[in-house]
Amino acid sequence: MKSGKLWSWIIFGLGAAYFLVPLLATFEFSLRIRREGYTFDAYTSVFSDGRFQASFSYSLIVGVCAIVIGLLIVVPAAYYVRLRAPHLRPIIEFITLLPLIIPAIILVFGYIRMYNTSSPLPLLGTNLGTDILLTLAYVALALPYMYRAVDTGLRTIDVQTLTEAANILGANQATIIARVIFPNIIVAVLSGAFLTLAIVIGEFTIASLLNRQVFGVYMQNVGANRAFEPAALAVISFVITWGAMGMIQLLARFAPKTARRD
Amino acid sequence: MAEELPRREFLRIEKLVKTFGGNQVVKGVDLSFDKGEFVSLLGPSGCGKTTILRMIAGFERPDSGRILVEGKDISGLAPNQRKIGMVFQAYALFPNMNVADNIGFGLKIAAMPKPEREARVEEMLKLIGLSGYGKRYPFELSGGQQQRVALARALAPSPRMLLLDEPLSALDAKIRVSLREQIRQIQRELGITTVFVTHDQEEALSISDRIVVLNTGNVEQFGQPFEIYNRPQTRFVATFVGTLNTLNATVADAGAKTVSLGGTTVTIPALPATARNGEAVALTMRPEAVSLANGTARDIVLDGKVAEVSFLGSVIRLKVDLGDNAVNLDTFNDQRTPPPAHGAPVRIGIASSDVLVLER
Ligand SMILES: Nc1ncnc2c1ncn2[C@@H]1O[C@H](COP(=O)(O)OP(=O)(O)OP(=O)(O)O)[C@@H](O)[C@H]1O
Numbered sequence: 001m002k003s004g005k006l007w008s009w010i011i012f013g014l015g016a017a018y019f020l021v022p023l024l025a026t027f028e029f030s031l032r033i034r035r036e037g038y039t040f041d042a043y044t045s046v047f048s049d050g051r052f053q054a055s056f057s058y059s060l061i062v063g064v065c066a067i068v069i070g071l072l073i074v075v076p077a078a079y080y081v082r083l084r085a086p087h088l089r090p091i092i093e094f095i096t097l098l099p100l101i102i103p104a105i106i107l108v109f110g111y112i113r114m115y116n117t118s119s120p121l122p123l124l125g126t127n128l129g130t131d132i133l134l135t136l137a138y139v140a141l142a143l144p145y146m147y148r149a150v151d152t153g154l155r156t157i158d159v160q161t162l163t164e165a166a167n168i169l170g171a172n173q174a175t176i177i178a179r180v181i182f183p184n185i186i187v188a189v190l191s192g193a194f195l196t197l198a199i200v201i202g203e204f205t206i207a208s209l210l211n212r213q214v215f216g217v218y219m220q221n222v223g224a225n226r227a228f229e230p231a232a233l234a235v236i237s238f239v240i241t242w243g244a245m246g247m248i249q250l251l252a253r254f255a256p257k258t259a260r261r262d
Numbered sequence: 263m264a265e266e267l268p269r270r271e272f273l274r275i276e277k278l279v280k281t282f283g284g285n286q287v288v289k290g291v292d293l294s295f296d297k298g299e300f301v302s303l304l305g306p307s308g309c310g311k312t313t314i315l316r317m318i319a320g321f322e323r324p325d326s327g328r329i330l331v332e333g334k335d336i337s338g339l340a341p342n343q344r345k346i347g348m349v350f351q352a353y354a355l356f357p358n359m360n361v362a363d364n365i366g367f368g369l370k371i372a373a374m375p376k377p378e379r380e381a382r383v384e385e386m387l388k389l390i391g392l393s394g395y396g397k398r399y400p401f402e403l404s405g406g407q408q409q410r411v412a413l414a415r416a417l418a419p420s421p422r423m424l425l426l427d428e429p430l431s432a433l434d435a436k437i438r439v440s441l442r443e444q445i446r447q448i449q450r451e452l453g454i455t456t457v458f459v460t461h462d463q464e465e466a467l468s469i470s471d472r473i474v475v476l477n478t479g480n481v482e483q484f485g486q487p488f489e490i491y492n493r494p495q496t497r498f499v500a501t502f503v504g505t506l507n508t509l510n511a512t513v514a515d516a517g518a519k520t521v522s523l524g525g526t527t528v529t530i531p532a533l534p535a536t537a538r539n540g541e542a543v544a545l546t547m548r549p550e551a552v553s554l555a556n557g558t559a560r561d562i563v564l565d566g567k568v569a570e571v572s573f574l575g576s577v578i579r580l581k582v583d584l585g586d587n588a589v590n591l592d593t594f595n596d597q598r599t600p601p602p603a604h605g606a607p608v609r610i611g612i613a614s615s616d617v618l619v620l621e622r
């Protein structure tokens with residue numbers, strides 16, 4: 001019994017070390033920009049870099065737009081499939097998995113062919129058009145996570161009965177989704193949102209081929225030209241991702257107050 | 263009796279048919295309910311009770327037939343246009359809203375101004391005996407309380423009709439009885455036409471103005487509880503509602519309405535004219551129509567032995583073995599005389615006028 005517990009701790013320790021040692025090493029390295037000793041100068045230099053601020057806020061805006069558009073598509077779709085067309089679920093699940101199967105590079109070459117300046121819909125001809133295209137690409141990229149998160153949320157509530165209860169009280173479909181379904185799956189929706197944000201913040205391929213200055217592209221640039229700042233950036237992006245994950249956990253903790261069902 | 267009041271038809275169902283994947287579950291149902299009436303749909307699982315209710319609510323579209331409310335066909339209306347209140351078996355309170363918001367939901371949809379809405383919610387909370395519970399969330403309530411909130415939520419927008427689909431079946435026995443009385447009392451107070459689905463015959467008998475007994479998508483009988491219980495029109499109704507004794511007998515003389523039962527010949531007024539001499543018939547009667555024949559004037563007297571004694575509190579149910587037949591009978595628990603012992607010889611009496619002869 002005791003040795004069993006000891007072994008599980010040893011395995012846990014090894015696993016944790018496998019993840020944490022490189023991270024700690026990176027962190028330690030990022031502090032050694034000066035000979036005299038550890039400083040946070042690399043971080044100061046990153047944060048004061050105008051391109052960092054610009055690329056990070058750009059990524060954030062695109063991410064939030066992708067989340068909003070994604071939710072407007074995914075929530076009604078997942079809701080409808082659960083309520084009216086459960087036989088379509090395997091097909092829908094397969095479609096939402098496509099972005100994981102098809103590499104981003106293929107997606108982006110497809111976009112470039114479809115929407116170039118000599119195409120019927122020349123989105124790539126303008127900056128705004130390219131921004132829109134990038135956002136939509138991220139919506140597609142986030143689809144597998146978003147759909148699964150929302151679908152899991154829907155599974156925890158009795159979608160049909162709640163819908164009918166609201167319907168017979170006079171509510172129409174849009175009202176039912178907005179006032180009854182959505183508030184009850186908000187935790188699942190937010191976890192999908194934070195996952196999407198984490199993906200968007202780190203994305204490189206699509207943005208770089210569409211020539212957008214996103215955070216991922218900035219990281220790559222800095223990485224190619226500097227020594228200590230990339231380490232600091234790596235730590236920063238870890239903190240952001242983990243922060244997002246932590247938010248999901250935190251929200252799940254608060255969930256029972258409103259979302260628990262008998 | 264209700265006959266003295268002028269009857270006003272409120273809901274009319276005509277030749278309603280519904281099929282699910284080749285399986286006809288509602289087979290041409292015709293019904294007519296009066297305004298303010300409390301009607302139960304009673305029947306075994308799968309007989310189509312819920313399906314009929316859902317067609318009235320608009321959640322299912324009938325294959326054919328019409329549903330009319332006050333003479334107007336509502337088939338074309340979506341559920342949210344029908345002004346019907348509904349209570350579900352699974353409570354179906356909105357988990358993200360507190361009790362007051364749940365009750366006020368329909369009013370909010372109808373764009374009732376806030377002060378009026380709050381007053382109405384208060385009124386409803388009082389009606390269901392949950393004043394002061396407005397700020398609680400559904401998960402903080404017991405099942406019975408949740409179902410009362412669901413009732414208040416359904417009634418708040420003053421619907422023209424109330425539908426309840428087995429609202430009590432998830433609750434335990436004590437609460438079930440008190441809540442059904444409360445539902446009935448509220449229904450009387452508001453005078454709202456109500457359709458109540460249940461598979462519990464005792465529940466239906468105790469609270470309904472009239473009962474629709476359904477079997478495999480057909481109406482078997484539609485009538486007041488005492489009619490359903492005392493004068494079942496089909497074998498199904500007789501056996502499904504209440505306990506029924508069946509005695510096998512042979513027709514002795516169809517013209518004189520006599521049968522031979524356990525060696526004696528008795529007259530059965532209810533023997534149908536179509537009976538033929540020598541034919542086997544099933545005589546049925548309720549346990550309370552049979553008594554221990556200690557001097558009581560019952561015209562059918564049979565001898566047997568006590569086979570089972572079940573003590574039910576104020577009543578003792580005996581099973582008496584009559585040789586080729588057995589009957590259940592109820593006697594009052596008389597505290598001065600002990601119940602008959604197991605195996606004791608007894609004589610039973612049956613009034614021939616209480617005997618029904620069921621068609622197959
Ligand atoms: N949406 C549906 N699709 C297919 N079959 C259905 C559907 N709804 C009901 N049925 C079938 O129709 C029949 C009647 O169902 P219904 O729910 O009306 O019965 P019920 O009398 O309410 O029974 P219970 O007491 O079990 O609730 C059942 O055989 C059921 O399997």
Ligand SMILES: [Mg+2]
Pocket residue numbers: 311312313427
């Ligand atoms: Mg049912």
